[in-house]
Amino acid sequence: MSLTQSYKFHVGGKDGWVVTPSENYNHWAERNRFQVNDTLFFKYKKGSDSVLLVTREDYFSCNTTNPILSLKDGDSVFTFDRSGPFFFISGISDNCNKGQKLIVVVMAVRHKHSPSPSTSPATPPIPSPPSPPTTNPPVESPEPSDAPSDLDAPAPVPSQQQKSGSVGLVCSTWLVLGFSTWVSVVTLGSF
Incomplete structure (x- = not known):
């Protein structure tokens, strides 16, 4: 039996979910390690913006018309239920075009087990380079x-x-x- 600890990440830190954060959202995401069951917390002014979970294609085109999920309450929480990439954009397409978007890659779940000796391939010895010929004076x-x-x-x-x-x-x-x-x-x- 193993216990997993989940973390709550505040997107944008003290800035929150805004058009011009002090740190690019994707740079922020690259500095963190996300796992299944971790949550993202998006803080923004209710009614003035939203967060959309979209496909990869909609992320790059800033298409807000067909989101997978729409979060609108101003204190939006999203929990990762699988590993892999997740694409978030602002619900306002102009904000998305200005950089208010985020890619999060959730790490794969690792099961702790030890490999059996019979399944691991033998490592061949590394040959040493030949010695250069020596020339000694007579x-x-x-x-x-x-x-x-x-x-x-x-x-x-x-x-x-x-x-x-x-x-x-x-x-x-x-x-x-x-x-x-x-x-x-x-x-x-x-x-």
Whole structure:
């Protein structure tokens, strides 16, 4: 047993059902979610206007001659009895042509149930894109030197003389760590 809660929506807010509302009626409707059993409340001056429930075609042509339902009491309430679109226009065709009209789409009734495992299709695995080919520079064997053989030792800092342009031989060996971390082991020698 489930309880459904219905809401009462005041069409046009504080403006009510008027020719020039502060917010376009359809923009207002788009901001709200309507369900079966919710109600619309149309507030207007009795005798000076009305609300007509019409077909889609009559909505777009502002045809007031053949409404599905006519509300005229000034405090009109309309309750949604089904899901789908509802089309409302002013009973005065000139007002409708000026924009006093409203489309409300009522959401479909959703029944809460869990899908059975046998009826849901299996989701195929998403293939991963192929890895791009890697091009590594050729690695030369380092010349024997007096450098420590421990790869975890920090690389020696070049002397001021080497920084200023003395001739030196640099051999590099690159090791890949993870995906994008590169460590360079530099062996320095001189001619």
